[in-house]
Amino acid sequence: MGLYNDLNYIQSVIHSRSSDIQEKISRLRDAKTAILNEQSQLLNEIKQIQQPELHKNWMGPRSEDYHEERDSALQAMRQIGHENYDEYVSSIDSKIYLLEAQQGAISFYGNLANDAEYLLSKGEDFYDQVSHKISDLKGRLF
Incomplete structure (x- = not known):
């Protein structure tokens, strides 16, 4: 039963890590979508900052200051x-x-x-192979 318990624990660790990674990927994709939406809104606001088009007769120091401020923004x-x-x-x-x-x-x-589990279901003849796979998995996971 030792190999079965080890394998069961390893499978639960694999499932847990997989779920954690999927959750992180999902949250990052949601954040990316939010950022892209915000970027789109900002780019639309950039178009609005150039409005209204000022009349050509609007000249002088206030006009120049206004243009400089608007260009800076x-x-x-x-x-x-x-x-x-x-x-x-x-x-x-x-x-x-x-x-x-x-x-x-x-x-x-x-x-x-899954391969180790399959071999474990085959019986004691595959004990060494199962033991080797479990040791390999432990080395990779822990």
Whole structure:
């Protein structure tokens, strides 16, 4: 029964880690969606900052100050809208890819555990193979 208990524990660890990774991926994807929506809103606001188009006769120091302030605000918003948000999305994508790679490894471990379970069901003739697979899994997981 020792191998069966070890295998059962390993399978529960694999399932738990897989669920944790899936939850993290889901939360990151939700965050990415929220950031992309926020970016879209900001880019729409950038269009609005250029409104209204000022009449050509509007000239003088107040006009120049206004144009400078509006251009400054526009540049800051463009930097945030294009560079900063893109950096956030890129960072999230990198984390998602890393977690998906970890999920792939966990899936592989699950396959190894299933193989060990199959061999365990075959009987004592496969004890050494099951023991080796369980030792291998323990080394990979812990």
